[in-house]
Amino acid sequence: MNINTGTFKSLEVLLNTTELNDDEWINFPEYGFRQYFLWKNVDTGATIALLEFQKGGCIPIKHIHASNQFMFCLEGEYEYIDVGFMLKSGCFYMNPEDHPHGPTLAHQFSRLIEIYDGPHYYEKPAYHTDESIGDFVKKENQENRLKQ
Secondary structure, eight states, rough: OOOOTTOOSSSOOOOOOOGGGGGOOOEEGTTTTTEEEEEEETTOEEEEEEEEEEEEEEOSSSBBSSSSSSEEEEEEEEEEEETTTEETTTTTEOOOOOOBBEEESSSOOOEEEESSSSSOOOOOOTTOOOOHHHHGHHHHHHHHHHOO
């Protein structure tokens, strides 16, 4: 079979993380980190993102997620303070849906891959904006708020 690659379209995604568009990073300067969505499913809320925390960057509060959260540390030292988990290069972290966790602290510059298998939150946390997380709040909660 001969496929004309000039007209063939694939659903696959290929990104080179050394060539990411600076304008597509979502910055959280007050918390010392930034986020780049590598992939999103707006129907389910599932995402894969690259996170970069500056030394001292943090998620300042204990919180829960509306789906399972997975993280893989590419570099740095990133701590889940309450339980003393220190993610270093090569560490994998899984936090199940509805399990309280945090706060966190980057002890040095840290780069992580973060994956959610569904919507991130039930309600938008204080450290996010509507633009940064609006599509990834559990849809039933958004619909209920609109009815009230």
